Amino acid sequence: MTTIFTPLTLKNGTTIKNRFAKAALSETLGDKNYQPTKELISLYQKWAQGGTGLLITGNVMVDRNARGEYGNIVVDRQQDLNLLKKWALAGTTNDTKIFMQLNHPGKQSPKTISKQPVAPSAVPMTGSNGFAFNTPRALSIAEIKQIINKFTEAAAMAQQAGFSGVEIHAAHGYLLNQFLSPHDNQRNDEYGGTLENRMRILTEIYTGIREKVGHDFPIALKINSSDFRSDGFSEEDSLQVIQKMDQLGIDLIEISGGNYENPKMQGIGKGAFFIDYAQKVKQTISTPIVVTGGFNTATGMENAIQNNETDFIGLARPLVMVPDLPNQLKWGNFTSVKLHHLTTGSKKLDKKVGSLIGLSFYQQQMLRIAEGKAIQHTTNAWGALLFSLKHQGLSALMPQRDKE
Numbered sequence: 001m002t003t004i005f006t007p008l009t010l011k012n013g014t015t016i017k018n019r020f021a022k023a024a025l026s027e028t029l030g031d032k033n034y035q036p037t038k039e040l041i042s043l044y045q046k047w048a049q050g051g052t053g054l055l056i057t058g059n060v061m062v063d064r065n066a067r068g069e070y071g072n073i074v075v076d077r078q079q080d081l082n083l084l085k086k087w088a089l090a091g092t093t094n095d096t097k098i099f100m101q102l103n104h105p106g107k108q109s110p111k112t113i114s115k116q117p118v119a120p121s122a123v124p125m126t127g128s129n130g131f132a133f134n135t136p137r138a139l140s141i142a143e144i145k146q147i148i149n150k151f152t153e154a155a156a157m158a159q160q161a162g163f164s165g166v167e168i169h170a171a172h173g174y175l176l177n178q179f180l181s182p183h184d185n186q187r188n189d190e191y192g193g194t195l196e197n198r199m200r201i202l203t204e205i206y207t208g209i210r211e212k213v214g215h216d217f218p219i220a221l222k223i224n225s226s227d228f229r230s231d232g233f234s235e236e237d238s239l240q241v242i243q244k245m246d247q248l249g250i251d252l253i254e255i256s257g258g259n260y261e262n263p264k265m266q267g268i269g270k271g272a273f274f275i276d277y278a279q280k281v282k283q284t285i286s287t288p289i290v291v292t293g294g295f296n297t298a299t300g301m302e303n304a305i306q307n308n309e310t311d312f313i314g315l316a317r318p319l320v321m322v323p324d325l326p327n328q329l330k331w332g333n334f335t336s337v338k339l340h341h342l343t344t345g346s347k348k349l350d351k352k353v354g355s356l357i358g359l360s361f362y363q364q365q366m367l368r369i370a371e372g373k374a375i376q377h378t379t380n381a382w383g384a385l386l387f388s389l390k391h392q393g394l395s396a397l398m399p400q401r402d403k404e
Contacts, residue, residue, distance in 0.1 A: 024169070166218075180241065
């Protein structure tokens with residue numbers, strides 16, 4: 001397992017000590033003022049000590065009036081820089097790098113948080129979770145400029161606090177993904193229509209941040225390989241956006257959406273599509289990439305690096321179940337991680353609250369890591385459900401994303 005522990009230097013000279021990247025997870029460990037808690041800081045210290053080279057934080061929102069879920073951190077001028085500094089310090093322990101993931105939910109802000117969310121166009125959320133979201137109103141051009149400034153200011157604060165870099169979140173149905181998608185973006189001004197216009201907010205956020213933080217501070221991008229819907233953000237669109245961001249000088253690109261080791265888990269064709277897509281991307285750009293999704297064996301991780309299918313292994317839930325996975329692999333103590341399938345014992349109830357069970361279980365385990373407690377290995381979903389209800393009340397039962 002030598003390749004996976006080889007350092008990699010980004011375009012701007014920042015060196016990541018190995019090829020493990022903790023992808024964003026929904027920690028929900030912000031306090032009532034959307035500030036980092038001591039538990040969040042402790043969690044990142046544990047991950048840094050566990051040997052991961054790059055830690056990417058969970059969603060950090062750039063506007064306190066536009067949040068995606070309970071427990072989000074918000075970085076704006078009201079934020080306490082000292083708490084951010086403590087978080088950054090914890091995440092840079094053990095020669096680790098920590099990138100703050102910057103996000104705006106757009107219309108993907110649940111009713112329990114937003115009475116009237118904003119979006120590129122007034123297109124309501126659809127699908128089985130659509131009932132949990134209010135219909136958005138379309139942003140004005142002036143408001144789009146304000147959002148661009150909020151991303152820029154948040155990145156500057158992250159740099160000031162000691163974070164190693166930032167990641168712009170343009171995936172998973174959040175605002176920037178909504179702009180990229182022709183389904184969600186039906187504007188007829190300079191921010192809608194052609195792909196060049198639909199990606200304009202993203203390129204302006206990137207150039208705005210770059211002007212503010214300089215070239216020595218890494219800026220990463222998280223983007224979908226596709227939205228997997230006929231009128232949405234396509235593979236061709238995604239590839240063009242990635243190539244444009246590569247030309248502009250982005251330092252790292254995280255591709256999300258798919259399952260590397262078990263294509264069947266993602267539905268027919270999605271996993272294989274994802275592997276092929278990652279290889280296509282690597283052939284057309286010079287920017288290093290992170291592939292996130294479905295890595296659970298030491299062999300699969302090492303093979304992906306050796307075969308040049310990705311530069312970094314993006315791990316999310318496996319690093320909750322095994323917080324020191326890189327160290328264990330280095331010492332020869334890790335071969336694979338098992339992610340539990342939780343059930344309430346009722347198929348009907350599982351169908352209704354299945355996505356909540358998954359999120360709640362991992363949030364529960366992250367809090368246990370932060371408190372120095374052992375991870376729970378169980379298939380019983382009731383503990384996770386009760387944990388969620390205790391922390392969020394009945395609002396926990398409302399979906400917080402379009403697709404969990």
